[in-house]
Amino acid sequence: MQKKILFFTLTILIGVSTSFTYAQEMNLATFQESAQVVVDRSISQNVTASITLQSTSIQEIKIPTELEQSIRDDDRITAVIFTNQNQCVLGVVDQSCIMINVQRNMEDRGIIAIQDSTKMIAEKYIGEINQIFDTNAEFHSVFVHTDDKTNQALETSGAISGKGTISAVYTLPMEDTNSMYEKVSAILIPKIIRDAGGFYDVAKKMSSDENAKMTFSMIPLDSKSLLQLRLSVMYPNTASTISEMSPLEFLQIEEIKRSDYFSTGFYPLNSIIQVVILSPESISISDIKGNIVPTQIIDNEKIPTDIKKQGWIFDPQEGEVIQGKYIFGEKTSIKKDELKFSLVGDDIENKKVENKNIELDESIVVVVIITIVAIAAALFYLKGYKK
Numbered sequence: 001m002q003k004k005i006l007f008f009t010l011t012i013l014i015g016v017s018t019s020f021t022y023a024q025e026m027n028l029a030t031f032q033e034s035a036q037v038v039v040d041r042s043i044s045q046n047v048t049a050s051i052t053l054q055s056t057s058i059q060e061i062k063i064p065t066e067l068e069q070s071i072r073d074d075d076r077i078t079a080v081i082f083t084n085q086n087q088c089v090l091g092v093v094d095q096s097c098i099m100i101n102v103q104r105n106m107e108d109r110g111i112i113a114i115q116d117s118t119k120m121i122a123e124k125y126i127g128e129i130n131q132i133f134d135t136n137a138e139f140h141s142v143f144v145h146t147d148d149k150t151n152q153a154l155e156t157s158g159a160i161s162g163k164g165t166i167s168a169v170y171t172l173p174m175e176d177t178n179s180m181y182e183k184v185s186a187i188l189i190p191k192i193i194r195d196a197g198g199f200y201d202v203a204k205k206m207s208s209d210e211n212a213k214m215t216f217s218m219i220p221l222d223s224k225s226l227l228q229l230r231l232s233v234m235y236p237n238t239a240s241t242i243s244e245m246s247p248l249e250f251l252q253i254e255e256i257k258r259s260d261y262f263s264t265g266f267y268p269l270n271s272i273i274q275v276v277i278l279s280p281e282s283i284s285i286s287d288i289k290g291n292i293v294p295t296q297i298i299d300n301e302k303i304p305t306d307i308k309k310q311g312w313i314f315d316p317q318e319g320e321v322i323q324g325k326y327i328f329g330e331k332t333s334i335k336k337d338e339l340k341f342s343l344v345g346d347d348i349e350n351k352k353v354e355n356k357n358i359e360l361d362e363s364i365v366v367v368v369i370i371t372i373v374a375i376a377a378a379l380f381y382l383k384g385y386k387k
Contacts (some may be wrong), residue, residue, distance in 0.1 A: 026307055027265040030057040033199035034272045035256065037247045041239045042278040042320070049250035050232035051203035053189065061188050061227035063218065067128050073219040076103045076121060078165060083215040084180055089143040090167065095171040096180075098129060098137045114166060116140040122168030131183065137170035181207040181214045181231055188216065188229055198259025199271065201303060202251055203231035209252070211235070233280050243343055245285075247275055247326075248336040257333040266330070268307045273326035273339065283345030284318035290338040293327065311336070312341075 032055065038048045050214060055061045058068055071077050079101040081088075083120055088097035101121040108114045130137055145165045181204065185194065193202055212233045218262055219226040235250065248256060258271040277283065291311030295302040302315040310329035326339060 008060070019205075025266055029054040029262065029265045029267050029270050031060040031193065031261065032270050033259055034229050034274060035202065035247070035251055036274045036276070037198055037245075037250050039239045039242060039245070039275070039277045041278050045236045045237050045239045046386075047235040047242070047250055048232055049206070049247075049252075050230055051199050051206065051237070051251070052228055052230045053193075053200060053203070054226065054228040056221070056224040058225075058227070060190065060193065061229065062190065063188075063225070063227060064128070064132065067125070067132070068218075068225055071125060071218070072225055073201070074121065074220075076105065077101065077125075077220060079220075080125070080129065080136075080218040081215065082129075082184070082217075083213065084175060084177060085213050085215065088337055089141075089167060091141060091167060092171055094174050096125065096137075096174055096284040097140075098133075098135070098170040098172070100125060100129075100168045100170075102168065103116045111144070114144065118142050118166045118168050122170075126168075126170055133187065135172050137172040140169045140171040143167045143169055157339055159341055177209075177212040177231070178207045179212050181212075184214065184216060185229060188227075192335055193259070193261050196260040196263075198257055198261065200259065202253055202256060206233050206252055207231055209233045244276075244287075244340060245275060245343060246336060246340045247273060248339055253336070255333055258328055263332075268329060271328055273323075273334070275326075277318050277322040277343065279322075279345065281345060282319055283322065283343055285314060285322060285324070285341050287340075287342040288312060289340040290326070290334075293329075 031053070034052045034054070036048075036050050036052065038050075040046055040048070053061070057063060071080065077100065079099075081097070081099040081101070083099075084096040087093060088099060102118045102121050104114060105117055108117050113221045119139070123139075126137065126139075129135075143166065145167070185200070187205070189200065207214070213233060215228075215232070217226075217228045217230070221230075233250070233252075248254065256273065262270055291309065293304045293309050293311040293313050294306060295313055295315075296305050297303075302313050304327065306312055307327060308330050310327060310331045312324050312326050314322065314324045324341075326334070328334065
């Protein structure tokens with residue numbers, strides 16, 4: 001079901017223009033900013049806060065036209081990733097990575113044939129990718145993803161890892177996240193967007209944190225590519241102690257403002273705050289400080305009935321996975337206290353979390369840092385409005 005929703009929402013994004021009128025005069029831009037806080041009580045016991053800037057327009061996240069077209073036309077490439085995460089795959093330590101993910105050719109027999117075939121494809125593109133980022137990444141290894149447990153646990157699409165995916169891994173010296181984000185964002189993000197502030201300013205501030213990491217990903221689609229620049233900060237071993245959720249605390253700010261890039265019209269779905277809570281036992285939320293947006297159920301999904309109102313939509317509101325999305329409505333900023341809510345459950349009361357010892361794919365960190373449900377976060381509601 002998750003994959004169907006993802007495919008449906010991405011298809012809508014690609015098909016619509018940058019000015020899309022609904023009954024409430026809602027516009028939709030290809031550029032999106034999202035803030036996400038993941039409280040993982042089931043797997044890592046960490047809290048990860050991130051800012052993602054994404055677009056399907058190579059004018060808003062600048063990738064050379066010919067390279068984007070060439071990668072998209074290669075039906076075996078599933079993703080291109082540039083990250084300074086500590087261990088992008090098993091065997092890489094204290095180095096940044098460029099990974100070119102390739103779908104396995106079932107005609108390749110044996111590990112040598114698989115590795116040679118993957119490297120042959122990746123070698124066609126690494127030179128220009130190095131040129132774009134002003135890097136000199138050198139071939140390290142070919143990593144074969146042997147199972148799909150990560151994607152099943154986190155409900156990801158499989159573009160980043162999963163059985164049948166092979167990564168050609170290129171490495172380069174580790175760079176601190178602050179300077180890396182400054183450099184890469186200047187290369188990829190146009191000045192008009194950087195100067196517009198919003199979530200970009202939050203990411204820039206967070207990049208100075210000692211636990212901050214940066215990831216750029218390019219996921220080819222049928223007619224365009226999904227481009228993401230993501231800055232994340234991990235708070236190790238903090239998930240089990242959280243009883244009151246304050247998203248902006250993990251984003252290290254008192255108030256979050258939307259980008260002025262959207263000031264020319266009403267773009268309520270292009271700035272989204274999202275909270276995901278993974279728990280080994282059923283939990284629920286209570287004592288919500290901010291507003292709850294009125295919703296209707298369409299195809300078993302909660303869809304807001306009035307996008308001019310700011311507030312939370314929790315779907316589901318209880319269980320082992322809780323997802324909350326906050327929309328700004330007609331407001332341009334939200335203060336810290338407006339986003340707080342409490343978590344209720346036996347494991348929270350006891351501050352004990354069962355460790356299920358889930359064995360995950362070695363690239364778990366890269367998967368978490370790129371997406372859990374971030375790709376569809378700002379598009380989630382379009383299914384209801386399209387109807």
